[in-house]
Amino acid sequence: xxxxxxxxxxxxxxxxxxxxxxxxxxxxxxxxxxxxxxxxxxxxxxxxxxxxxxxxxxxxxxxxxxx
Amino acid sequence: xxxxxxxxxxxxxxxxxxxxxxxxxxxxxxxxxxxxxxxxxxxxxxxxxxxxxxxxxxxxxxxxxxxxxxxxxxxxxxxxxxxxxxxxxxxxxxxxxxxxxxxxxxxxxxxxxxxxxxxxxxxxxxxxxxxxxxxxxx
Numbered sequence: 001x002x003x004x005x006x007x008x009x010x011x012x013x014x015x016x017x018x019x020x021x022x023x024x025x026x027x028x029x030x031x032x033x034x035x036x037x038x039x040x041x042x043x044x045x046x047x048x049x050x051x052x053x054x055x056x057x058x059x060x061x062x063x064x065x066x067x
Numbered sequence: 068x069x070x071x072x073x074x075x076x077x078x079x080x081x082x083x084x085x086x087x088x089x090x091x092x093x094x095x096x097x098x099x100x101x102x103x104x105x106x107x108x109x110x111x112x113x114x115x116x117x118x119x120x121x122x123x124x125x126x127x128x129x130x131x132x133x134x135x136x137x138x139x140x141x142x143x144x145x146x147x148x149x150x151x152x153x154x155x156x157x158x159x160x161x162x163x164x165x166x167x168x169x170x171x172x173x174x175x176x177x178x179x180x181x182x183x184x185x186x187x188x189x190x191x192x193x194x195x196x197x198x199x200x201x202x203x204x205x
Contacts, residue, residue: 043142045175047168050114053137053148054182057115057166060134060150061183064164 071202072158076194077106090192090199092179097154097162098126105177109190109199113180117143118167122177123151128169139168146172160203163187 010021047053076088090109095102103125117139133149151169156162166183179185189202 043174045117045142045178046110046113047115047117047139047141047143047178047180048112050138050140050168053139053168054114056135056137057150057168057182061152061164061166064152 070159071200072160073198073200074158076197076199088194088197090190092157092201094177094179095156096122096126096165097156098123098128098151101126107177107179107184109184110178110180111185113178115139115178115180115182116165116167116184117148117175117178117180118151118153118169119175119177120169120171120173123167123169126153130169133169137168139170143168143170143172143175146170157188157201160201163203 010018013021074090074092077091078087079089079091080087091106092109093104094107095104103122105122123133128151130149133151135149137148137150138144139146139148148168148170151167152164153167154162155165165179165187187204189204191200191202193199
């Protein structure tokens with residue numbers, strides 16, 4: 001489909017749907033370009049303050065040393 | 068004082084320019100007779116080293132033979148993890164034993180964290196110069 005075919009239909013939309021269409025396009029562009037957007041969430045992998053896990057790992061290492 | 072190795076920050080995303088430079092370290096991991104080369108992300112905020120599931124599987128580690136389950140925090144809390152000890156070699160340094168939280172997650176990068184990567188190696192970051200130095204503990 002060409003943009004010229006789409007534009008008349010977009011013009012027919014009411015204001016809320018025009019805004020939704022705009023948000024949709026911004027979201028699609030963001031996915032394609034992998035950019036960061038306000039209001040979106042992104043994974044942070046770092047296990048901060050995993051002290052219990054860290055102690056278990058150190059115990060495993062020490063036991064392996066003496067095993 | 069032990070010799071140090073110098074490594075460049077690696078461009079994680081070519082479209083993002085200097086913002087995407089990350090301290091990624093080439094590391095050879097071994098388990099019994101298998102080995103693999105991976106890029107480990109130096110993560111000073113990570114309490115533990117984290118091994119993505121596919122690397123452990125590639126090294127022939129079996130999930131049931133790994134240690135008792137451990138609970139990680141953050142986004143990794145939703146995935147089961149177990150302790151795994153691997154031999155790790157960096158540059159020309161001798162091998163060291165690194166203990167990892169081996170997670171069921173496939174998406175996570177290989178993370179080198181406080182326990183025990185930063186207990187084995189001293190690291191000095193020169194981010195403005197786009198490199199970092201790694202020195203085995205004395």
